[in-house]
Amino acid sequence: MIKSAASTLLRQGKISTSRRAFAAAATSDEPLVKTALYDLHKELGGDMVPFAGYELPVLYKGENGGVMKEHLWCREDGKASLFDVSHMGQIRWHGKDRTAFIEKLVVGDIASLPAGSGCLSLITNAQGGIIDDTVITNAGDYIYMVVNGATKFGDMKHFKEQLEQFDGDVSMEYLEESMQLFAVQGPGAAEAVKKLLPDGFDLTSMAFMTGTDTTLDGIEGCRITRCGYTGEDGFEIAMPAEHAVSIASKLISDPTVNPTGLGARDSLRLEAGLCLYGNDIDANTTPTEAALGWTMGGPKSRRRLEGGFIGAENILKPDGKFKAISRKRVGIMGMKAPARDHTEIYDASGENKIGEVTSGTFSPCLKKPIAMGYVEKDASKAGTEVLLKIRGKMQKAEVTKMPFVESRYYRVPE
Numbered sequence: 269m270i271k272s273a274a275s276t277l278l279r280q281g282k283i284s285t286s287r288r289a290f291a292a293a294a295t296s297d298e299p300l301v302k303t304a305l306y307d308l309h310k311e312l313g314g315d316m317v318p319f320a321g322y323e324l325p326v327l328y329k330g331e332n333g334g335v336m337k338e339h340l341w342c343r344e345d346g347k348a349s350l351f352d353v354s355h356m357g358q359i360r361w362h363g364k365d366r367t368a369f370i371e372k373l374v375v376g377d378i379a380s381l382p383a384g385s386g387c388l389s390l391i392t393n394a395q396g397g398i399i400d401d402t403v404i405t406n407a408g409d410y411i412y413m414v415v416n417g418a419t420k421f422g423d424m425k426h427f428k429e430q431l432e433q434f435d436g437d438v439s440m441e442y443l444e445e446s447m448q449l450f451a452v453q454g455p456g457a458a459e460a461v462k463k464l465l466p467d468g469f470d471l472t473s474m475a476f477m478t479g480t481d482t483t484l485d486g487i488e489g490c491r492i493t494r495c496g497y498t499g500e501d502g503f504e505i506a507m508p509a510e511h512a513v514s515i516a517s518k519l520i521s522d523p524t525v526n527p528t529g530l531g532a533r534d535s536l537r538l539e540a541g542l543c544l545y546g547n548d549i550d551a552n553t554t555p556t557e558a559a560l561g562w563t564m565g566g567p568k569s570r571r572r573l574e575g576g577f578i579g580a581e582n583i584l585k586p587d588g589k590f591k592a593i594s595r596k597r598v599g600i601m602g603m604k605a606p607a608r609d610h611t612e613i614y615d616a617s618g619e620n621k622i623g624e625v626t627s628g629t630f631s632p633c634l635k636k637p638i639a640m641g642y643v644e645k646d647a648s649k650a651g652t653e654v655l656l657k658i659r660g661k662m663q664k665a666e667v668t669k670m671p672f673v674e675s676r677y678y679r680v681p682e
Contacts, residue, residue: 309352335531367379373392376404
C-alpha cells in the first residue's frame with residue numbers, strides 16, 4: 269500500500285500514476301528489495317513505497333521535497349534531479365553473434381549503431397505486441413541493455429527461451445544487484461555529473477543517446493549514458509553497488525542537485541509525452557498503435573524492409589509499410605479535471621465511446637490537466653474534439669500533439 273503522504277497526493281491529483289502503477293510487479297509474497305541507497309533515502313526523508321518489487325521513494329519530505337517542487341526543480345535552469353533507478357535491469361550481451369540475436373528480439377537497427385551509440389527500441393512478441401521498451405547501446409566489445417524493473421524477469425525468461433532456439437555465439441550477463449543505476453536529469457545535469465568524471469572527459473561532444481565505460485569519482489567499472497525519461501538533458505550512470513552511496517552523496521552535496529522520487533518522475537515523463545510500460549504500452553499494443561513506429565526507422569529502412577524480428581509479420585507489410593491499425597496513442601488536453609487511467613473517451617456527440625485514457629495528471633509546468641490514451645484511428649488527428657467521462661460527468665477536451673512540454677534533449681554544438 270502507498271503510504272499516507274502519497275495517498276493524500278493521489279487524492280489531490282498531484283501524483284499521476286495509479287496505486288496499481290506504483291505497486292507494479294510487487295504483487296507476489298516475495299519481500300521487497302532495497303536498493304543500495306535505501307538508508308540514504310530514509311535519511312533524506314524519502315516516503316518509501318513498493319514499486320517493481322523494490323522499496324523506492326515516491327517523494328521526499330523537506331524544504332525542496334514533494335512532487336510539485338521536485339518536478340519543477342528538474343525543469344529549472346541550472347538545476348538537476350537525482351533519481352534512484354536501480355530497480356531497472358542492466359544486461360550485457362557477449363559473443364560474436366550478439367547483434368544478430370538481439371535483432372531477433374527488438375525492432376531497432378542495432379547492427380548500424382556505431383560504437384558508443386544507443387537507441388530506444390521495443391521487444392516484441394509473436395503477435396507484434398510490446399513486451400518491453402529498452403535502451404540498447406553498442407558498448408564496443410559488448411552490447412549494453414537497460415530494461416524496465418517491473419518487466420525485467422519476464423524479459424529475461426523470454427530471452428532465455430529465444431537463446432535455446434538460437435544457433436550462434438551469444439550470452440546474457442544480468443548485472444543483478446552488483447550494479448546500481450541513477451538518473452541525473454535537468455538543465456544542470458551536465459555540470460553536476462562533470463564533477464565526478466575524469467579530467468579531460470568531454471561532455472560537450474557527448475551526444476544524446478551515447479554512452480561509455482568510465483570512472484566516476486575515481487571509481488572503476490562505471491558507465492555513463494546520455495539519456496533520460498524527463499524530456500530534459502541528463503544521464504544514466506551505473507556503478508558497482510558498494511560505491512553507490514558515496515557517488516549519490518557526492519552528487520547531492522551539490523546544491524543544484526535535488527533527490528527526486530517516483531511521483532515527479534512520472535509527471536515529468538508524462539509532460540514529455542513518454543510511455544510508462546503497463547499503462548501506455550503493453551503486450552497487446554503494437555509499436556504503430558503506440559505511435560512508436562519510428563523505432564523501426566523510415567519506410568526504406570533495413571528493419572522495415574527485412575523485418576526479421578519476432579512479430580514483424582503482424583506489424584509490417586512485405587514492402588515495409590505499416591499494416592493498418594484501428595487505434596492510436598494521442599495526447600489529450602482541455603479538460604478541467606485530471607483524467608486518470610481507464611477514463612473513457614467519447615466522440616464530440618457523447619454517444620460513441622472511442623477510446624480510453626492510459627495516463628493522466630495535473631501538469632506542474634502548464635498548470636492544467638494533461639493525459640494520453642488511445643482513440644480510434646479516425647479520431648486521432650490533433651484538434652479533434654472529444655468528451656471525457658470524469659467522475660461520471662462529461663468534460664470537453666481535444667486531441668493534441670505531444671510532448672506537452674517542449675523537450676530539451678542535448679545537441680552537440682556545430
